[in-house]
Amino acid sequence: MLGRSAAVGGALALGPLVAGEAAAASGSGQGTAAQKGGYERIGVRPLINGRGTYTVLSGSLILPEVRSAIDAAARQYVQLDELADGVGKRLGELTRAEFGMVASGCAAALTHASAACTAGGNPDLHVRIPDLTGFAKTEAIIPKHSRNVYEAAISAVGLKVVEVETREELKAALGPQTALVYIFAMPRVDESELDTKTIAELAHEKDVPVLVDAAAEVLTIPNVHLERGADLVAYSGGKALRGPQSAGILLGREDLVRAAWVHSAPHHGFARGFKVGKEEAMGMLAAVEMWVRRDHxxxxxxxxxxxxxxxxxxxxxxxxxxxxxxxxxxxxxxxxxxxxxxxxxxxxxxxxxxxxxxxxxxxxxxxxxxxxxxxxxxxxxxxxxxxxxxxxxxxxxxxxxxxxDPPPAPEPPKPPAVDASGTWELEITYTAGKSTAHELKLSQDGAELKGTHRGDFVTRDATGSVSGADVTVRSNYGEEHGDSLSFTFTGTVDGDRMSGTLDMGEYLKGTWKAARKS
Structure with a gap:
């Protein structure tokens, strides 16, 4: 997830490295466990992060100024609607957008933005989300180049995803039922015939707003996506901005951002769970204030x-x-x-x-x-x-x-001692449930396995291998569908039975057993 350098000059040359940031850079890696997170006392091992701002690796380290803002915010009470108004105006001043909002992460910002485009701040509609029966706007258009796992934040509102790949398909799909067009900000967007500017021009002809997901990007000022015609853009707070990991920001058209706030917590309804406290709000604001001061x-x-x-x-x-x-x-x-x-x-x-x-x-x-x-x-x-x-x-x-002094290499595979071909009916045990809907259809050529893995709803290609009596089968359902499912079955074949452990990637682990159909 690397890339994007053009159009960042305004944000990347905005001033000297402030004293607090310099202190963080020179000393943030030092200190006792008590001064840090205290993770070891509960058996959790901290790590050195040389991969990047991955959420599963806890994003980034918040700036000292952000920690101070969070601590100060925790010492007084405020009314949250008033806080949202004040923070929104200040974010607008800092970023040169019309208005801003702090959400409980970029995904939450996308959900609130989608609700704003769907219901417009109307509470009669808000309390029915995600059941859009009777709504005028029920669809979200997503270009093929922007299909990804994060679009779940859009469909969570109840919107039906309509995929398009060409200008003509986009023009045909746009209509009174279209709530928004969603773009996942990546270099491939700019290389497509459906770049942000083109999408915005076509969408605005039908009064359809454009939402850009820029979670992993640097914050450009003036904002490159809004300048290209987008109406809304969302960022993660716990990545480049080094704000709270549980926060994000939404910038853009004031009416839509204000409506997004109506469709967020503390207001009741579907989004009550996306709560942002005064601490995250002020911490996120401090991170943006530091962004325009940091020496990038x-x-x-x-x-x-x-x-x-x-x-x-x-x-x-x-x-x-x-x-x-x-x-x-x-x-x-x-x-x-x-x-x-x-x-x-x-x-x-x-x-x-x-x-x-x-x-x-x-x-x-x-x-x-x-x-x-x-x-x-x-x-x-x-x-x-x-x-x-x-x-x-x-x-x-x-x-x-x-x-x-290299670690030992994995043991080489053994010649296959079993036949794993055939149709296998699976029973998978998850953390708190079971499924008997899964099926593996495998053919074996020597030690190589090929076939399909049918899940509860979708079927995907499967590949694997046999070593002795041990079998490994992998299947993937890629992001081009808007989801990402990765299953690795590891187990042992015993006649017409096999069983073992299941690695589901980000969805952790389970166990499985299978019987071969005659």
Whole structure:
């Protein structure tokens, strides 16, 4: 999730690095466990984040000024509608948008924005969401290039998703039933015939607003998406802005943003659960105020220097390792990254093995594996965005140790000792429920498995392998459908039965058993 550099000059050269931010940069990585999160006392291991602002890795570290704003906000009472009005006006002043709003994350901002485009602040409609029976507006248009897992925030309002791929399809789909057009801000949007400007021009002819999901992007001032014609744009608060992880902002047309507030908590109805406290509101405002004061050029240079340190230490200590600093393209998550590559066969270790060892090691380090057009090469990718001072040296030292003394390679597969072909009826046990709707249809060629995996509602391709009596089957349902499901079945075949464990990626784990149909 890297990219986007054009049109950011106004936001990236706005002033000197303030004293508080400099202090955070020089000392935020130090301190005792008591001064930090205290996670170890409940058995949770903190980590060094060399991957990026992934929500599952807890986003980013909030700025000292944000912590101070949260602490100050917690010491007094306010009326939340009045707070939303004051914060909204101030966000507008800072970002040059008409108005702003703090939500409980970017996804919540998208949901509130969708409700605003659907119900317009009308409480008679609001209390019926997500049942849109009798509503005038019941559809959201999403170009094919913008289908992704986060569009669930749009359909949560009850809107039917209509996919389009061309100008003519968009023009045909737009109508009085269209609540909005949603765009997922990525470089591929600008390369499409349905770029933001084109979409906005066609949508506005039908009085349909355009909503941009810019969760992972840097905040541009003036806002690049609003300048291209979008009516609303949403950002994550816990990524580039380094505000509260449980916050986000919505910017744009004042009438729609104010309506989005009506459709949010503390007001009752479907969105009551998306509550934003006074602490998150003021903390998020402080993060935006800091954004326009931070020295982004100095931050970028510091990130690059950390990557150079890692590259220099690793390539200097381990022969055969090459390094390349990759500069981003576009606006999203504007950060450089470092690729370290080597010949896996000569080195006796692949990048993923190093990644796994760093994750399990002490200190715990999160980075990504890297590949190459040359299949002989394997390696690592490091993003410095969320690193703290000193992390660069720690990461370099740990990588050098593992490359000089690699972890054992996984055991090679055994010749297949069972036949896993056929149609298998599955019973999957989840955290608090079971499903008997799943089915695997597999064909076996030597150790290779191919086929399909039918789930509760959708069928997807499946691939796998057999090692001895052990079987592994993987299936994926990709984001191009607006969802992402990844299942890995690992188990043992015993005649016409097999069973084992199920890894469902972000949805954690389960167990399964299967019987082969005769």
């Amino acid at each position: 050029k100095a931050e970028y240079e510091r990130w690059t220097s950390w990557l150079k340190t890692i590259a220099r230490r690793v390539t200097g200590a381990v022969p055969g390792v090459t390094s390349k600093i990759v500069q981003p393209e576009g606006l999203s998550n504007r950060t450089p990254s470092l690729n370290l590559l080597w010949n896996a066969e000569k080195a006796g270790v692949k990048g993923q093995t190093i990644v796994d060892a760093l994750w399990e090691g002490t200190p715990r380090i999160a980075i990504n594996a890297a590949g190459s057009d040359d299949p002989a090469l394997s390696g690592l990718s490091i993003t410095p965005y969320m690193l703290e001072p000193g992390n660069d040296k720690t990461i370099a030292d740990e990588i050098v140790k593992l490359l000089k």
